[in-house]
Amino acid sequence: MQATAPINCRAVELDxxxxxxxxxxxxxxxxxxxxxxVAPELGSWAAIFDCPAGSSFxxxxxxxxxxxxxxxxxxxxxxxxxxxxxxxxxxxxxxxxTSAFHGKTYFPVDSEFYMTFLGPLQFVDMPGGPTKALxxxxxxEAAWLASQP
Numbered sequence: 001m002q003a004t005a006p007i008n009c010r011a012v013e014l015d016x017x018x019x020x021x022x023x024x025x026x027x028x029x030x031x032x033x034x035x036x037x038v039a040p041e042l043g044s045w046a047a048i049f050d051c052p053a054g055s056s057f058x059x060x061x062x063x064x065x066x067x068x069x070x071x072x073x074x075x076x077x078x079x080x081x082x083x084x085x086x087x088x089x090x091x092x093x094x095x096x097x098t099s100a101f102h103g104k105t106y107f108p109v110d111s112e113f114y115m116t117f118l119g120p121l122q123f124v125d126m127p128g129g130p131t132k133a134l135x136x137x138x139x140x141e142a143a144w145l146a147s148q149p
Contacts, residue, residue, distance in 0.1 A: 029055025064119015073111025
């Protein structure tokens, strides 16, 4: 019988990672992030985001599903409750289905959330519009590595 190859595991001490600016072409208001994991075998990536009051992510489609945990603050998704979307208050768990579209994800107060992306994010100016950026696991990893000293 042949030995089974060990499973690669990882533990990340959040305080050991620096906060770095999330690309301003994909966000506004000073969002910072820490890349925690990439899993090429799943096409997934996981990160934690620090979102100052008034910050937002640009319009995007979830090409694959995603799960998040809002650890503090408040997040307005698809315009928030006032515009028919959702307003999520911490602590909260959320699931984003494949093909979910966000015209804008807005943080009215200082907020922080962890998210696992099971596939890429496609940043666009409008639904069905041309792609501004496609953020895959390897693109997230390349952006993270480029931000390190």
